[in-house]
Amino acid sequence: MNIYFTCNGKQISLDVDPGIRVLDLLRDVLNLYGTKEGCGRGECGACTILMDGKAVNACLMYASKLDGREVLTIEGIEGEDGALHPVQESFLEEGAIQCGFCTPGMVLSTKALLDELPEPDTKEIEEALSGNMCRCTGYAKIIKAVEKSAERLQEKS
């Protein structure tokens, strides 16, 4: 089937097998390797992307669902003048990244949270990131990075 969608601000029209997973379409067709495959069954959040601003698991979704949607992957997130996005800066500064495998998903889930709830409390942060697993950091630094992201974005607004 032919699908038409926006990915990272670019309009894309593709003839695809509607049964291909969005994760495979992003990585194997569009060469967007920042979206990772961990579990492949909706449990780890490594494949998180934003669809119409909501965090979703690309491993659980078929390409046919992309039609007419707006997708943001980690490659499309940036701050002013192409610099790092404030969420990315905060993750770096707080040392919330070790191997980095979970980081694209964490950053995108954080963006989705803060777009909707600019001043979340710790419980709301934990809830928003509950679908994103990290095997390295122990989460404390990630929570701190989300808090710092919220502060930065508030300063900019």
Ligand code: FES
């Ligand atoms: S790879 Fe999609 S949730 Fe784990």
Ligand code: FES
């Ligand atoms: S930094 Fe390694 S999985 Fe999170």
